Amino acid sequence: MYIAMNRFRVKAGMENEFETIWMNRERHLNEVPGYLEFKLLKGGEVKEGTEEDHTLYASHTIWESYDDFVAWTKSEAFRLAHKGAGDRKPIYVGGPHFEGFEVLLTESR
């Protein structure tokens, strides 16, 4: 199993705009082989430091395997889901930050 996360730093005051983009986006994941689950995560506000004030968000997806994830990134479904993503630079502090994880243990109640 593989988890892919993309972190976004959204400028203070732009949170509603960012969330509306995700609520209203075109959804293309359901038919993708190996896709299991998607979550949009909202973290805390960040006010200290050298960066502009922002709120942290992350997209979080779970895949059957790393290879399924990579295949999605090269697919038409990925391209369609991202066709508007590059036009919205003014709502972010910097670019997105990708992190991928191989799942070593899964434990649930």
Ligand code: HEM
């Ligand atoms: C390999 C890296 C990336 C991963 C894992 C990823 C993950 C995702 C996922 C899972 C979705 C939802 C797709 C759907 O529902 O069909 C999505 C949409 C979106 N992604 Fe990415 N993404 C990546 C690269 C990027 C980049 C570089 C940006 C640039 C800002 C971006 C911004 C967005 C936005 C704003 C949406 C909402 C859809 C819309 O624009 O209407 N993503 N992404």
